[in-house]
Amino acid sequence: xxxxxxxxxxxxxxxxxxxxxxxxxxxVEPETAERVRAAITALRYSPNxxxxxxxxxxTKTIGLxxxxxxxxxxxxVARQIEDAGFVSGYTVILCNSDGNAEKExxxxxxxxxxxxxxxxxxxxxxxxxxFARLLPSVPAVLLDREIQSVNVDSVLVDHDHGGYxxxxxLVGLGHRTIGVIGGPRDSSSSPARLRGFVRAxxxxxxxLPPSSIVDSDxxxxxxxxxxxxxxxxxxxxxxxxxxxxxxxxxAITALRSHGSRVPDDISMxxxxxxxxxxxxxxxxxxxxxxxxxxxxxxxxxxLERLGEPEAPSRREVLAPVLIERExxxxxx
Amino acid sequence: xxxxxxxxxxxxxxxxxxxxxxxxxxxVEPETAERVRAAITALRYSPNxxxxxxxxxxTKTIGLxxxxxxxxxxxxVARQIEDAGFVSGYTVILCNSDGNAEKExxxxxxxxxxxxxxxxxxxxxxxxxxFARLLPSVPAVLLDREIQSVNVDSVLVDHDHGGYxxxxxLVGLGHRTIGVIGGPRDSSSSPARLRGFVRAxxxxxxxLPPSSIVDSDxxxxxxxxxxxxxxxxxxxxxxxxxxxxxxxxxAITALRSHGSRVPDDISMxxxxxxxxxxxxxxxxxxxxxxxxxxxxxxxxxxLERLGEPEAPSRREVLAPVLIERExxxxxx
DNA sequence: GGGCCATGACGACGATTGCCGATGTCGCAC
DNA sequence: GTGCGACATCGGCAATCGTCGTCATGGCCC
Numbered sequence: 001x002x003x004x005x006x007x008x009x010x011x012x013x014x015x016x017x018x019x020x021x022x023x024x025x026x027x028v029e030p031e032t033a034e035r036v037r038a039a040i041t042a043l044r045y046s047p048n049x050x051x052x053x054x055x056x057x058x059t060k061t062i063g064l065x066x067x068x069x070x071x072x073x074x075x076x077v078a079r080q081i082e083d084a085g086f087v088s089g090y091t092v093i094l095c096n097s098d099g100n101a102e103k104e105x106x107x108x109x110x111x112x113x114x115x116x117x118x119x120x121x122x123x124x125x126x127x128x129x130x131f132a133r134l135l136p137s138v139p140a141v142l143l144d145r146e147i148q149s150v151n152v153d154s155v156l157v158d159h160d161h162g163g164y165x166x167x168x169x170l171v172g173l174g175h176r177t178i179g180v181i182g183g184p185r186d187s188s189s190s191p192a193r194l195r196g197f198v199r200a201x202x203x204x205x206x207x208l209p210p211s212s213i214v215d216s217d218x219x220x221x222x223x224x225x226x227x228x229x230x231x232x233x234x235x236x237x238x239x240x241x242x243x244x245x246x247x248x249x250x251a252i253t254a255l256r257s258h259g260s261r262v263p264d265d266i267s268m269x270x271x272x273x274x275x276x277x278x279x280x281x282x283x284x285x286x287x288x289x290x291x292x293x294x295x296x297x298x299x300x301x302x303l304e305r306l307g308e309p310e311a312p313s314r315r316e317v318l319a320p321v322l323i324e325r326e327x328x329x330x331x332x
Numbered sequence: 333x334x335x336x337x338x339x340x341x342x343x344x345x346x347x348x349x350x351x352x353x354x355x356x357x358x359x360v361e362p363e364t365a366e367r368v369r370a371a372i373t374a375l376r377y378s379p380n381x382x383x384x385x386x387x388x389x390x391t392k393t394i395g396l397x398x399x400x401x402x403x404x405x406x407x408x409v410a411r412q413i414e415d416a417g418f419v420s421g422y423t424v425i426l427c428n429s430d431g432n433a434e435k436e437x438x439x440x441x442x443x444x445x446x447x448x449x450x451x452x453x454x455x456x457x458x459x460x461x462x463f464a465r466l467l468p469s470v471p472a473v474l475l476d477r478e479i480q481s482v483n484v485d486s487v488l489v490d491h492d493h494g495g496y497x498x499x500x501x502l503v504g505l506g507h508r509t510i511g512v513i514g515g516p517r518d519s520s521s522s523p524a525r526l527r528g529f530v531r532a533x534x535x536x537x538x539x540l541p542p543s544s545i546v547d548s549d550x551x552x553x554x555x556x557x558x559x560x561x562x563x564x565x566x567x568x569x570x571x572x573x574x575x576x577x578x579x580x581x582x583a584i585t586a587l588r589s590h591g592s593r594v595p596d597d598i599s600m601x602x603x604x605x606x607x608x609x610x611x612x613x614x615x616x617x618x619x620x621x622x623x624x625x626x627x628x629x630x631x632x633x634x635l636e637r638l639g640e641p642e643a644p645s646r647r648e649v650l651a652p653v654l655i656e657r658e659x660x661x662x663x664x
Numbered sequence: 665g666g667g668c669c670a671t672g673a674c675g676a677c678g679a680t681t682g683c684c685g686a687t688g689t690c691g692c693a694c
Numbered sequence: 695g696t697g698c699g700a701c702a703t704c705g706g707c708a709a710t711c712g713t714c715g716t717c718a719t720g721g722c723c724c
Contacts (some may be wrong), residue, residue, distance in 0.1 A: 003712055014672045019714055029670065049445045050391060051712030054382045054677050064426075068411065070607075075407035079400065082428050091442060094396075094426040096414050110423060113381045220611050249611045256613055275402075276608045279552050279581045281588055335678055346706045351680055358681095361704065383678035386711050 002043045011039035022047065053115065061091050062302065063111035066122040066143075067099040072274050073291065074122065077143070080295025081120060088303055090117070099123065112138060118302045121145070139305045141298045144189065146315060153301045154315040155294055159192035160199075162287040162320035166241050166269045167200025169285075169322055174331035175239040175267065176206055181226040181251060182215040183243040190218075190243045193271060193287075197241055212237060216247055223250025231258060238266060238331050245270035245277050245286055252280055252327070263329035273323050282326035290318045334375045343371035354379065385447065393423050394634065395443035398454040398475075399431040404606050405623065406454065409475070412627025413452060420635055422449070431455065444470060450634045453477070471637045473630045476521065478647060485633045486647040487626055491524035492531075494619040494652035498573050498601045499532025501617075501654055506663035507571040507599065508538055513558040513583060514547040515575040522550075522575045525603060525619075529573055544569060548579055555582025563590060570598060570663050577602035577609050577618055584612055584659070595661035605655050614658035622650045 008015040013032060018040075020026045021033045028036070039045070053059040062085055066074045082092045093116065095107040104123065111119065122143040142154045170178055180197065183190030198208055212234045216222035223242060227250065230240065242248035248270030252262050262268050262282060270277060273288030297316055305311060340347040345364060352358050353368045360368070371377070385391040394417055398406045414424045425448065427439040436455065443451065454475040474486045502510055512529065515522030530540055544566040548554035555574060559582065562572065574580035580602030584594050594600050594614060602609060605620030629648055637643060 001712095004714095005712080015712090016673080016714075016716095017671060020671090023714080025714085027670075032670080046441065046445050048386075048447060048712050049442075050382055050386045050447050051677090052714080054380075054386055054679090054711090055713045055715090057677075059382065061425075069401070069414065070404070070408040070411040072402070072404055072407065075404065075410075076402040078407075078426065079402040079428055082401065082426055086427075086439075091446065092426050093393075094410065094414055094424050095418075096411055107418075109378065110381075113378050114423065115380060115382050246611075253611070253613055276611065279578075279585070279608065279612070281585055281613065333678095336680095337678080347679080348681075348707080349705060352705090355680080358705095359703075364704085380678055383711090384680075386713095387678080387680045389711075 001048070002045045004045070004047065006043055007036065007039045007045045010043060011036045058117050059115050060089055061093060061114065061116050062299075063093050063095065063107075063114075063116040063119045065095045065097055065104065065107055065111070065119065067097055069094060069096050072276070073272060073289070076275075076291045077122070077295050077298075080292050081299055084296045084299035088299070090299075090303075097123070118306055120298050120302060139302060139309060141302045141305075143294060143298060149313070151305070151309070151313065153305060153313050155298045155301065156315060156317040157189070157289055157294070158317050158319050159189045160196035162271060162289075163193035163196025163198075163241075164200045165196075165320065165322045166193075166271070166287050167197040169324075170239045170241065170267065170269060170328070171200060171204045171206065173239070173267065173328060176331070177234070177237045177239075178206070178208070178212065179230045179234050179237040179240045180208065180213045181223055181230065181240060181242040181247050182213060183218045183247070185215060187218075193243050209234075218244050218246060220246045220250040220253075223247025224254040225250075227251035227254035228258075231255075231260075239268070239328070240266060241269045241271075243271055245272045245274045245284060248284055248286070248327075249276070249280050252284075263327050267328035267331075269328060271320075277323075278325070280327070285325045285327045286323050287320045288323045289320050293318050333380070334377045336377070336379065338375055339368065339371045339377045342375060343368045390449050391447050392421055393425060393446065393448050394631075395425050395427065395439075395446075395448040395451045397427045397429055397436065397439055397443070397451065399429055401426060401428050404608070405604060405621070408607075408623045409454070409627050412624050413631055416628045416631035420631070422631075422635075429455070450638055452630050452634060471634060471641060473634045473637075475626060475630060481645070483637070483641070483645070485637060485645050487630045487633065488647060488649040489521070489621050489626070490649050490651050491521045492528035494603060494621075495525035495528025495530075495573075495575075496532045497528075497652065497654045498525075498603070498619050499529040501656075502571045502573065502599065502601060502660070503532060503536045503538065505571070505599065505660060508663070509566070509569045509571075510538070510540070510544065511562045511566050511569040511572045512540065512545045513555055513562065513572060513574040513579050514545060515550045515579070517547060519550075525575050541566075550576050550578060552578045552582040552585075555579025556586040557582075559583035559586035560590075563587075563592075571600070571660070572598060573601045573603075575603055577604045577606045577616060580616055580618070580659075581608070581612050584616075595659050599660035599663075601660060603652075609655075610657070612659070617657045617660045618655050619652045620655045621652055625650050 004015050004018050008018045018036050021028050021036045069075055085092050097104040119138050119140040121140055123145055140152050146154045182194055214226040214229050216226040242251050248268050255262055260266055270284050270286035273286045277284040277286050336347045336350050340350045350368050353360050353365045401407055417424050429436040451470050451472040455477055472484050478486045514526055546558040546561045548558040574583050580600050587594055592598055602616045602618035605618045609616040609618050
């Protein structure tokens with residue numbers, strides 16, 4: 001590997017000069033600078049970032065810790081974050097924790113050792129210990145999660161509002177007896193979605209009996225099972241709100257195998273707007289999470305904090321929007 | 333940040349000793365070692381990987397350059413690679429190139445500057461220039477791509493064989509007039525899949541007229557359009573082989589809106605076995621790529637090469653397998 | 665001679681590691 | 695029993711990795 005010293009020798013100057021022409025950090029005689037640049041290209045020199053990082057005390061690297069990159073939602077977020085980081089000269093280290101507290105801790109240690117400049121964290125549940133020990137020592141942005149701490153900003157999605165949107169929409173179509181397929185109780189998102197949904201119904205004077213709510217797990221198969229159960233215990237429903245798209249897709253499958261037609265017999269609203277929401281039949285009406293914004297805002301917050309480490313911590317909440325496709329119809 | 337010198341001072345030993353107890357790199361009096369360990373935990377010391385990397389000349393980092401992490405196939409591969417790397421102490425830097433040659437080159441430069449120990453590259457097309465300039469200088473593994481070069485291994489999927497499997501299967505079900513929805517001509521995978529498929533048909537004495545082949549783009553909407561076209565120009569087909577699942581899903585949608593039923597009227601075989609292949613109705617019969625193996629084998633090859641840089645380059649080919657679900661039926 | 669300009673020399677940054685010195689142990693010869 | 699050298703054990707010093715910022719220096723002009 002060629003080093004800055006090689007370049008200096010080749011150009012007949014000192015290493016300091018080479019460094020300065022590369023970084024435009026002090027004036028160098030144009031002629032000299034030209035000679036240096038020539039040497040750089042001649043030797044195909046590229047500065048060693050490791051040495052640079054050691055010297056400068058910054059790595060231009062951000063850690064991205066999320067539950068599972070093979071989950072399309074996180075994959076999209078990761079993609080956005082990587083893109084946004086790259087344009088600002090940052091590189092992303094990807095870590096998958098499966099929401100496992102121990103793994104999160106191990107990854108965090110590695111990332112800290114690697115001297116990341118910042119962290120973007122999408123924990124799957126609240127592991128206070130992890131945060132308390134490690135987070136304060138590096139600027140961080142939490143996704144869909146909050147914590148009282150300096151140095152930590154949050155990007156939140158207004159799940160409550162999303163649920164409200166879904167409720168308003170179904171009520172507006174004339175539905176009165178509505179079923180719900182909920183996500184995991186211990187997630188932070190599902191209860192909020194449910195809350196907003198219930199509120200919308202409440203505003204229309206509609207009450208949601210416990211028998212019209214079935215909890216599930218955010219997965220396709222879980223959604224199918226939940227729908228079976230829902231059909232059994234609340235056979236008169238004309239619409240369903242599934243707390244995510246995957247479960248909505250599973251529910252549609254269950255309905256189809258029972259001969260129910262969507263949206264003719266039952267309307268279906270999902271949540272997330274994953275890319276595959278358009279591949280179902282009928283295409284799924286859903287509440288879209290602003291995936292793109294989540295990623296870009298997270299990076300922006302992080303970079304701003306790097307510029308001003310002592311600024312008070314911020315929380316940014318992003319609004320989901322209703323995407324109307326073909327899985328809902330007015331009540332007959 | 334606390335450094336090794338702080339620990340040494342705190343334990344009353346030299347930095348060398350601290351280093352040696354951390355790395356078990358020479359015998360240290362148990363008593364002394366214990367004192368050092370105590371100091372380490374007392375000060376919450378964690379060695380600075382950047383300094384270590386500079387000194388050791390290795391970063392325990394591998395670069396992963398792929399077209400698009402939001403594509404579920406690559407997302408899964410990335411996940412597998414990250415997992416496999418982590419257990420061996422490697423960390424992954426994620427880069428999305430969109431298959432854009434210029435981006436690939438920029439990323440490669442950054443990765444080289446960051447002194448990655450190895451590279452896993454899933455290029456979307458052959459950018460010989462990129463490779464020629466940069467690849468030889470770092471151990472690399474190519475995914476689904478080959479190139480004549482030292483230091484470069486490949487993990488390949490036998491697309492030809494996958495296509496063959498699909499053909500054999502449909503022929504075995506009694507189909508004789510079969511349509512094909514192809515992927516991009518300039519990809520390396522689609523033509524190979526097609527080739528294998530045609531061979532299987534040939535062995536059964538079946539010929540594929542040009543009118544039963546429609547090329548598309550590996551996307552859902554493209555698949556739908558292609559199916560429309562296929563129905564128009566080859567109305568008598570009883571089965572379709574789509575060169576990936578997304579197009580198969582689009583094709584099923586097109587068929588449904590024309591009142592054709594899958595598999596009763598038309599059988600459908602996809603390729604890839606993306607997670608969403610089970611969410612269609614009917615669940616999609618498809619040729620599965622060994623996603624998991626691709627990732628783990630890529631990491632293994634890379635690590636083995638790191639251990640033995642001068643070994644002859646290797647190519648590992650992985651066999652796809654037929655996953656029988658419900659989108660195919662015997663010809664009426 | 666003071667001030668300015670362009671550049672060079674040099675010491676961190678934090679960890680690893682080859683080399684050397686100090687101390688302790690043991691065996692052997694007298 | 696004593697003295698001495700060979701050898702093993704343990705720990706410290708200092709060089710090193712490649713880059714960058716600070717201080718120093720030499721030349722030049724007014």
